[in-house]
Amino acid sequence: MGPSGPLALTRNLISLERGGDELLLVNSFHMRTMYVARGKERVKRLLTEAGQGLTLEGLKSAFPHDADLIQLLRDYRILVDASEDKECFEHSEIAAADPRPKPRMTVYLLITEACNLGCIYCLNGAGTYLKDGRSKMSPTVAIQSVIDCLEQISTGGRVEVGFFGGEPMLQWPLIKEIIRRCEDDLKPAYHDKQITYHLTSNLTICPPDLIEVIRRHNITVMSDIDGPPEIHNRCRPYRHGKGSHAQTAATIRRLAAAGIPVSLRATITSVNQDYIMDTVAHHKELGGSTSAVVPACPINSDREFLADELLPDPNRIIAGLVEAFHSGLWDKENLFPFNQYIAKLRPGTRQVMSCAAFSGTIPVIRVNADVYPCIYLVGQEKCRLGTAGTPWDRRWLDETLLALHVDNLEECNSCPWRYACGGGCPLTKLARWDGVASSPKAAEYARRISCDFTKAVLTEMLWDLADEARTDLAGGQQQAALSAPESTLYC
Ligand code: SF4
Ligand code: SF4
Secondary structure, eight states: OOOOSBEEEOTTEEEEEETTTEEEEEETTTTEEEEESSOHHHHHHHHHHHTTTOBHHHHHHHSTTOHHHHHHHHHTTSEEETTTSOOSOOGGGOOSSOOSOEEEEEEEEESOSOOSBOOTTOSSOTTTSOOSSOOOOOHHHHHHHHHHHHHHEEEEEEEEEEEESSOGGGGHHHHHHHHHHIIIIIHHHTTTSEEEEEEEOOOOOOOTTHHHHHHHTTOEEEEEOOSSHHHHHHHSBBTTSOBOHHHHHHHHHHHHHTTOOEEEEEEEOTTTGGGHHHHHHHHHHHTOSEEEEEEOOSBOTTSOBOOGGGOOOHHHHHHHHHHHHHHTSSOGGGEETHHHHHHHTSTTOOOOSSOSGGGTSSOEEOTTSEEESSGGGTTOGGGOOEETTSOOOOHHHHHHHHHTSTTTOTTTTTOTTHHHHOSOOOHHHHHHHTTOOOOHHHHHHHHHIIIIIHHHHHHHHHHHHHHHHHHHSTTOOSEEEEOOOOOOOOO
């Protein structure tokens, strides 16, 4: 039995058209994508009529030859029962963080807050990070922080220990000491949980035992290469001004030659926005295992905005990314953001928040043991969760988690893309809520990176899924259910 009340078009309808006859429809609340390979005008005509408030029986009478199509549109929740079908979360359903133990956490240890480079877009503000001098975390703080996370995850779960900074390789002996204590003390004590390691580094420092240690402990590695040598050197010079490409590239080549996967990313500003294809090609040539193109964050930890002249043009980033995607140089599983966004399109997925920071599963530990939810929030006292070894005060985190739910965000709660998007990185929203002024250009850039960039990438992925489905359909059919593979969170 179908609904007896009036039908309506879902208010979460993403509708894309391509060429003369293709149509792609998805209700983002359910994330089941309906692909119409032929006959889009017929479907659109039916949807227009259905949007006039006809009942199911009324619609079937108006389109007597389209009963199957009507049923399909109902099944995919493109046509909904205006009075009964759930289309969003009620306020009472939007709860604070789920208190159940998490299966996975990543703890970012700021091994040192100092760095040997002076990148033009550095996220570490001089007022909030100890950028100068030789700050260094104590092994006790590091181990306590790992214990704090092990205690919070579920049996069988995993804590990833991320060595971060500043530049963590400035304190290589400390990294090795932390790994030794995790291996010798924590793994036996928490034998029902896993500990893995990750290193984010500029890789300008390459100690003789780097390969051996990485290999022995399966450490995953990520580094930034912002373009071919001359471009990279303009974006990521040493603090004294000399370019850093030669040293970083030499280490990457050494690791790659040893069979160690190195994820490479490029942070995009106005300096390298027109070199995206060259950059992903350079990542490949260096032997990177994955390539990531990441628009620069317009705000740093001091809540200072990136200078207007460094802000890239989102249209040029999108154009470069689309070119890179279609070049076939990288599989989509190894090219960010496509490899992350595909997970947003998995049937039934609802992206009510853009990132994991506000569920407290990617804590950042400062040299002084203070705990923050995200590297960009380090030093903001109201965001501090506590200190390693003491219970976290989650009040601000929980309030923020609620406020950032896509159904609570004024600018997002009527957007049909919201359950696929999640609302974008919230850093500039948080700054605005606290009355921090930005330039009109930075505010517009932040908005467009949240909205236009996200929609453009999702659009590419939706059509890519449609193309896959079409290829798979022997003889061609008019509609196909699409699905997306598993993927991991990137940020
Ligand atoms: S950030 Fe933009 S695209 Fe994403 S949900 Fe909000 S309004 Fe929609
Ligand atoms: S998306 Fe989340 S984790 Fe990433 S920078 Fe923004 S707030 Fe931090």
